[in-house]
Amino acid sequence: MKEDAILQMLKKEMVPALGCxxxxxxxxxxxxxxxxxxxxxxxxxxxxxxxxxxNASAVCIPNTQxxxxxxxxxxxxxxxxxxxxxxxxxxxxxxxxxxRALELLVRGGVTVKVSExxxxxxxxxxxxxxxxxxxxxxxxxxxxxLGLSVNQPLQRxxxxxxxxxxxxxxxxxxxxxxxxxxxxxxSLEKLDVIHQAIDWNMxxxxxxLKNEYGISVxxxxxxFMEKGVLAEDMANWAMMWVAAATDARMAGVNLPVxxxxxxxxxxxxxxxxxISVAEKTGxxxxxxxxxxxxxxxxxxxxxxxxxELSAVCGAxxxxxxxxxxxxxxxxGTEQDMLAALKSVLGDVAGMVCDGAKAGCSMKVTxxxxxxxxxxxxxxxxxxxxxxxxxxxxEEEKTIDNFIRMATEGMGNMDRVLLDIIxxxx
Numbered sequence: 001m002k003e004d005a006i007l008q009m010l011k012k013e014m015v016p017a018l019g020c021x022x023x024x025x026x027x028x029x030x031x032x033x034x035x036x037x038x039x040x041x042x043x044x045x046x047x048x049x050x051x052x053x054x055n056a057s058a059v060c061i062p063n064t065q066x067x068x069x070x071x072x073x074x075x076x077x078x079x080x081x082x083x084x085x086x087x088x089x090x091x092x093x094x095x096x097x098x099x100r101a102l103e104l105l106v107r108g109g110v111t112v113k114v115s116e117x118x119x120x121x122x123x124x125x126x127x128x129x130x131x132x133x134x135x136x137x138x139x140x141x142x143x144x145x146l147g148l149s150v151n152q153p154l155q156r157x158x159x160x161x162x163x164x165x166x167x168x169x170x171x172x173x174x175x176x177x178x179x180x181x182x183x184x185x186x187s188l189e190k191l192d193v194i195h196q197a198i199d200w201n202m203x204x205x206x207x208x209l210k211n212e213y214g215i216s217v218x219x220x221x222x223x224f225m226e227k228g229v230l231a232e233d234m235a236n237w238a239m240m241w242v243a244a245a246t247d248a249r250m251a252g253v254n255l256p257v258x259x260x261x262x263x264x265x266x267x268x269x270x271x272x273x274x275i276s277v278a279e280k281t282g283x284x285x286x287x288x289x290x291x292x293x294x295x296x297x298x299x300x301x302x303x304x305x306x307x308e309l310s311a312v313c314g315a316x317x318x319x320x321x322x323x324x325x326x327x328x329x330x331x332g333t334e335q336d337m338l339a340a341l342k343s344v345l346g347d348v349a350g351m352v353c354d355g356a357k358a359g360c361s362m363k364v365t366x367x368x369x370x371x372x373x374x375x376x377x378x379x380x381x382x383x384x385x386x387x388x389x390x391x392x393x394e395e396e397k398t399i400d401n402f403i404r405m406a407t408e409g410m411g412n413m414d415r416v417l418l419d420i421i422x423x424x425x
Contacts, residue, residue, distance in 0.1 A: 005173070006182050006297070007190055013300045014193045014267065016200070017087040017259040019062040019252055020356045022055035025142035026070060027077025027089045029125040032136050034078045036150045039130030044074050044110045047124035050418040051309040053114060057421060059356035060252030063093035068252075071110035075101035078127055086143045088256060114418070120309040121262075140308055141262055174301040176324070176341070176395055180334050183293040188286060194293050197258035201245060201271045204255045208244030213251035214358030217365055218244025235372040237280045238273035238322075239365045245272050246361035260296060260318070261303040265360055269318035270299040273368045274325035283329055295325030298341065302399055311413035312406040313351040315360075319367035320344045326375035336375075338395055339383035343374035345402045346384035346391040352410070354417050 017024065030044060048056075053070065060068050061076065080097030081089045104110065115122050123138040135154045137147035147154050188195075208218050221240040224230040245268045249257060260267040274295045278288035299321035306317070323340035327333075332340075347370045351363060377383055386393030390401040 003182060003186055003190075006178075007186070009174075009300065010191075010193050010293075010296065013261050013304075014197060014258050014296060015087055016256045017264045017267070018085075018254070018256050019090050019264075020055065020059040020250065021087060021142050021259065021262055021264055022052050022356060023059060023061055023068075023070065023073035024087050024089055025052065025121070025123055025138060026056060026073045026125070027081045028083065028086065028143055029123045029136045029138050029145075030074045030077030030127060031081030031083035031089055032145060032148075033125055033127035033134040034081070035083055036148070037127055037129040037132040037134045039132070041075075041078055041104060041127065041129050042109065043126075043128045044071075044078060044104075045126040045128075046070065046074055046110070046112045047115045047117075047122075048112065049115045049117065049119055049122035049309075050414045051120050052123060053112070054354070054414060054418050054421060055309070055356040057355060059250055061093075062090045062252045062254045064098050064252065066252060067098070070112050071105050072101055074110050074125065075104045079104070087259065091254075120307065174297065174304075176298065176301075176338055177334060179294055179297040179301065179324075180328075180337065183290045183297065183328075186293070188289055191289055191293060193258070194289055194296065197267065197271050197296070198275055198289070198292060200256055200258050201268050202241075202275055204248050204253060204257055204268075205241045205245035205272050205276075207253055207255060208246070208248035209240075211248075213247040213253065214361060216247055217361040218242075218247050221365075234277055234280050234376075235369050238276045238326075238372055239368050241276040242269055242272040242368050243361045243365045246364045247358070250356065250358050250360050260299050262308060263303075263314050265356075265364060266299060266303065266314040266318045269315045269364045269367065270295045270321040270325075273322045273371060274329070277326050277372065278329055281329060287329065291325040291328045294328050294337075295321035297321070298324045302402075305399055306403050306406060310406050311352055311410035311417070312349070313353045313363050313367070315364045315367040316344070316348050316351055318364075319348065319371040322368060322371035323374045323378070326372055327378055330375060330379050332375070332379040336378040340371075340374040340378035341395070342386070342391045342398050343377060343383040344370050345398060346389055347374065349390060349402050349405060352413060352417065355421055 082092040127134045135149045139146040225232045257264045324337040327337045392398045
């Protein structure tokens with residue numbers, strides 16, 4: 001495996017994101033449409049896959065003083081979204097933009113429909129202004145414009161199709177062995193994206209510890225450690241930092257994070273625990289960077305096999321990466337990493353994704369605990385065996401079993417979850 005190919009993959013899959021990526025994708029579609037539309041906005045129509053609706057309904061939008069909602073995300077994208085910033089489309093939103101967006105919502109200017117297309121990540125947006133009608137289709141990734149039309153029938157562009165999973169993507173040439181070899185040999189100067197991820201993702205974690213956000217999981221772990229109710233050990237330390245980062249992000253804090261495979265929470269959950277364990281154990285900066293590289297690439301490896309969006313929580317995949325990174329910090333072997341990865345998947349594989357929200361910090365914390373415990377057990381020669389449950393003796397078969405469970409086994413889960421969520425609104 002050529003070093004340049006993996007470096008290119010890291011830069012493609014780890015990109016800055018401001019706010020939850022599902023409302024970001026909606027806003028990006030609206031901002032892209034507005035670029036081709038003249039005059040005042042009259043209406044916005046959205047047709048969204050169940051996964052997008054599930055993940056975009058309850059999470060706070062940056063620069064809106066804690067507001068949330070799919071219609072608001074679309075309105076803000078059209079009114080004040082910065083399209084060229086991509087996953088940071090909300091970065092230029094002002095109070096005036098929020099006021100104008102709310103006025104559009106009061107007029108009933110935004111409507112939402114559940115898509116029947118069958119794609120996991122699908123956004124079809126129609127923007128109507130005084131002079132123009134613009135249609136945009138986004139599919140497979142949050143900024144992948146598959147179709148665009150201005151005042152004419154929609155034509156989709158197969159050339160822009162970016163399928164993932166089911167035989168495509170990074171997993172075709174990645175393996176745990178290749179990831180470890182790359183991370184141990186690559187020059188640190190070439191890992192700019194990892195250095196940036198460490199700085200940004202820890203910055204939002206620090207913000208999450210300073211102030212009350214969401215259900216403040218991170219701050220409360222810190223409080224109970226200070227009181228002696230919880231031990232200040234490696235697992236609780238990692239849980240505290242990643243929970244704080246997720247608390248702040250889900251509350252819409254105006255700080256970017258380095259995402260992983262289209263998810264900000266996966267970016268946090270695959271970096272912050274490893275960084276915090278590195279700091280707790282006092283290893284060198286170089287060791288930390290290489291460990292975060294392993295964790296990030298394992299996350300990319302598994303997520304690309306699974307594909308964009310699913311019924312399972314992305315924190316599971318990030319935890320598998322984290323477990324491998326922590327094993328590296330603890331001077332474990334590649335075989336120990338494989339054992340830790342298997343234990344994570346055998347432990348928390350059934351955790352469902354029931355939408356992006358404040359409670360995601362609890363899920364990230366649970367998976368982080370599983371990751372650290374799996375890593376520690378692996379270095380002691382222990383872990384879930386290949387005869388047990390979805391875990392197999394081989395690396396790829398274990399991952400494939402996890403994917404089968406997440407896709408075939410949970411095929412109708414997203415519809416059920418969407419029905420539960422929408423009936424509460």
